[in-house]
Amino acid sequence: MYTFSKEVFSERRQKLIDLIGPDSVAVFVSPGERKRSHDTSFPYRQSSDIVYLSGFEEPNTILVIAPGSDDGDFVMFVNDRDPLKETWDGRRFGPEGAKEVFGADSAFVIGDFEKKLAGYFYKREALYFTKDGSSRDDFILNKLTQLRFGRDGKSGPRILVDAREIVHEMRLTKSDSEIEVMKHSCKIASEAHELAMRHTKPGMMEFQIQSVIESHFVKNGAYGPAYTSIVGGGDNATILHYIENRDRLNDGDILLIDAGCEYKYYASDITRSFPISGKFSAVHRDVYQGILDVEINTIAAATVGTPYGELHDTARDGLIDVLRQLKIFKESREEILEKELYKKYYPHRSGHYLGMDVHDVGPYSERDGSWKTLQEGTVITIEPGLYFPAYDESLPAAFRGLGIRIEDDIWIRERGPENLTAACPKTVSELEAIIGTAG
Numbered sequence: 060m061y062t063f064s065k066e067v068f069s070e071r072r073q074k075l076i077d078l079i080g081p082d083s084v085a086v087f088v089s090p091g092e093r094k095r096s097h098d099t100s101f102p103y104r105q106s107s108d109i110v111y112l113s114g115f116e117e118p119n120t121i122l123v124i125a126p127g128s129d130d131g132d133f134v135m136f137v138n139d140r141d142p143l144k145e146t147w148d149g150r151r152f153g154p155e156g157a158k159e160v161f162g163a164d165s166a167f168v169i170g171d172f173e174k175k176l177a178g179y180f181y182k183r184e185a186l187y188f189t190k191d192g193s194s195r196d197d198f199i200l201n202k203l204t205q206l207r208f209g210r211d212g213k214s215g216p217r218i219l220v221d222a223r224e225i226v227h228e229m230r231l232t233k234s235d236s237e238i239e240v241m242k243h244s245c246k247i248a249s250e251a252h253e254l255a256m257r258h259t260k261p262g263m264m265e266f267q268i269q270s271v272i273e274s275h276f277v278k279n280g281a282y283g284p285a286y287t288s289i290v291g292g293g294d295n296a297t298i299l300h301y302i303e304n305r306d307r308l309n310d311g312d313i314l315l316i317d318a319g320c321e322y323k324y325y326a327s328d329i330t331r332s333f334p335i336s337g338k339f340s341a342v343h344r345d346v347y348q349g350i351l352d353v354e355i356n357t358i359a360a361a362t363v364g365t366p367y368g369e370l371h372d373t374a375r376d377g378l379i380d381v382l383r384q385l386k387i388f389k390e391s392r393e394e395i396l397e398k399e400l401y402k403k404y405y406p407h408r409s410g411h412y413l414g415m416d417v418h419d420v421g422p423y424s425e426r427d428g429s430w431k432t433l434q435e436g437t438v439i440t441i442e443p444g445l446y447f448p449a450y451d452e453s454l455p456a457a458f459r460g461l462g463i464r465i466e467d468d469i470w471i472r473e474r475g476p477e478n479l480t481a482a483c484p485k486t487v488s489e490l491e492a493i494i495g496t497a498g
Contacts, residue, residue, distance in 0.1 A: 062323040063236055065162045068114050071229065072133055075112065076126050078225050084179050085124040085187035085222055088195050092118050107415040108189075108226050110324050115161050117151060119169050121195070124187075125179040131164020134179070139168040173198060177215070180206050185218035187225060223420065230414060231421030232436040237325065238470060241414070241438060242479055244281065244322035245468050248329050249483035251275040252316060256490065257497040261310035261335050265290040268316065269304045276320040285326035285417045289317035292335060296462030297446040299407060308335045313343055315462050319417065326417040328440050329480050330466035337494040339487060342457040345385060346445060348487060353377035353443045354465045357409060361441065361469050361476040366430035367423050374409035374443040375401060381445070387454065404447060410440040413468055433471045438479070442466030 079085055087109050093101045105116045113122055113135070121136040128134070138144075140153035157166035167175065176199065180186065186203055190196045206215025233241065251272040258271050269290045276283055291301040292308040296315035308314060314335050319327035332347065334340070339347060357374045379401050382388045387404065388395055395401055412419035419438075424430055433439070444464030447454050468479040484493055 062110075062114065062240060062325075065114075065160075067234075067236065068112060069162055072112055072124060074229060075124060075225060076132060078229075079124070079126075079185070079187055081126045082183055083126070083185040083187060083220075084128075084183045084216065085122075085225075086176075086179075086199060087112065087122040087124075087189075087222065088191075088193045088199075089118055089120040090191070091194065107230075107324065107420070108222070111226065111230055111415060113161050113163075115152075115157070121169065121172055123179050125183075128179055130175075130179075133162065133164050135161065135163040135166040136169045136172045137166060139170075176202055177206065180215040182214060183216045185220055186216040187220045187222040189222045227420035228422065230419070231412065232434055233414065233438055233470075234436070237414075238436075238438075240323050240325045241327070241468070241470075244285075244320055244325050244327040245329075245479040246482065247276060247279045247281050247322060248319045248327035249480050250279070251318065251320070252329055252331050252483045253493065254497075255316055255318075256331070256333060256484065256493045257495070259308065259314060259333070259335055260495045261308055263308045265292055265295070265304040265306050265308065265314075268308070268314070269318075272316070272318050281320035281322045283321065285319045285321040285328065289315065289330075291315050291462065294449040294460035294462075296332065296464075297448045297460065298462075299446070310336050311340070313347075313461055313463060315464055317464065317466065324415050326413060326415070326419075327468055327480065328413055328417050328466060329468070329483055330442055330444075330464045331483060331485060331490075332444075332463040332465060333490045333494055335494075338491055340457075343461065343463075344487060346381070346458070346461065347463055349381035349384065350378070350443055350445060350463050350465055351485060351487075353381065354441060354467070357441050357443060358467065358469055358476055358478060361433060361439065361471060363433055363435055363471060363473050365433050367433060368430035370439075370441065371409040374441070375405065378405050378443055378445060385458075387447075387458070404445050405443070406446070407442075407444075410442050410466075410469075413438045413440055435471060435473050437471045439469050439471065440466055441469055 089106050092103055095101045103118050119138050123134040126132050135157040137157050138151050140151055154166035157163045255268050255272050269288050287302045289301055290304045292314045293312035295301045312335050313332050315332045317330040360373045379395050412421050446462040447458040449460035470477040
């Protein structure tokens with residue numbers, strides 16, 4: 060249940076206190092439960108920020124970081140113990156468990172939050188808080204306004220700061236213990252993709268391959284997919300976020316699978332593309348190998364100190380060369396760049412941060428607009444691809460309905476980037492030796 064020890068979470072909270080200073084207060088509110096249909100709810104997933112700072116998973120939770128308050132630096136508001144509700148909906152820790160297990164200095168039932176909030180605001184200079192649609196947003200901000208302009212002699216924070224500015228910068232750099240968890244998430248996902256390759260045969264349904272992947276996730280301790288799995292054969296692979304996964308896999312087509320798992324709140328994110336028949340056609344092989352070469356070169360460029368945007372430039376320029384070699388474009392590289400012609404077949408960027416969220420948090424640019432440079436401990440995806448829709452009659456027929464993307468998860472290190480998903484097959488020879496070999 061708990062990813063790390065209490066000491067790890069305590070160290071994170073202390074770092075947050077050091078960053079906001081003794082005269083500030085930070086409030087973190089959990090998202091509400093979401094109804095699925097009638098009287099059933101979607102499985103609850105706690106806010107990544109709350110998990111990052113406490114490890115606490117229950118809904119209806121508020122964390123208050125209030126340095127030097129009478130209740131201590133770390134205060135939790137949680138659901139009370141209730142035998143009847145716990146019989147129906149699962150066990151609760153209650154306030155006592157919040158203190159004993161999760162290290163809160165003080166803990167109260169959630170119903171006490173409104174009457175105690177003003178005490179944490181009193182004489183504070185700044186409130187760190189993120190408005191994200193919670194039912195308590197208005198109460199918190201109204202209380203802030205009352206204390207700013209009230210006439211009762213009490214004063215509250217004069218400055219409102221988005222808490223994400225601090226916490227998301229903290230989350231951007233992964234500790235060694237976080238990397239170990241992410242490595243395991245990547246291991247599970249890599250194995251699942253290889254299983255999918257082995258089971259793929261013409262005539263199967265996309266959802267059957269999806270079931271192979273997601274079953275492996277759960278069998279190996281993951282909560283499930285880190286995002287909705289994409290399993291698209293043929294022209295479906297040209298739809299970037301295709302999630303219906305309900306069509307038949309046809310001989311002669313390429314299957315694109317974009318799937319990763321969430322293990323102990325940390326995501327993996329892998330894309331592989333391969334021939335459903337087990338053998339690449341000459342055209343498909345040329346496209347695939349060109350994209351693979353671009354991906355390998357872009358991974359090599361992911362070094363500490365590299366401006367993040369340069370990775371996209373590396374991938375983009377490489378894919379432009381591929382498009383010209385394939386004679387999809389006859390224009391010069393300069394004209395393709397100037398007119399952004401490449402976006403017709405490469406409409407997305409080269410990757411994103413990865414961590415507790417699959418599109419993980421943290422800034423990509425500095426306040427002056429320059430790209431943020433890659434730092435030791437950051438994890439990113441690198442995922443070049445080309446997509447040739449079946450409806451595009453300007454393309455030679457052999458290219459239409461072809462979508463290929465290759466994506467790996469890369470740990471940025473001083474001694475060079477490490478591919479956390481390197482175990483997942485991706486060379487032409489590896490793929491052709493594996494596809495369809497399941498008994």
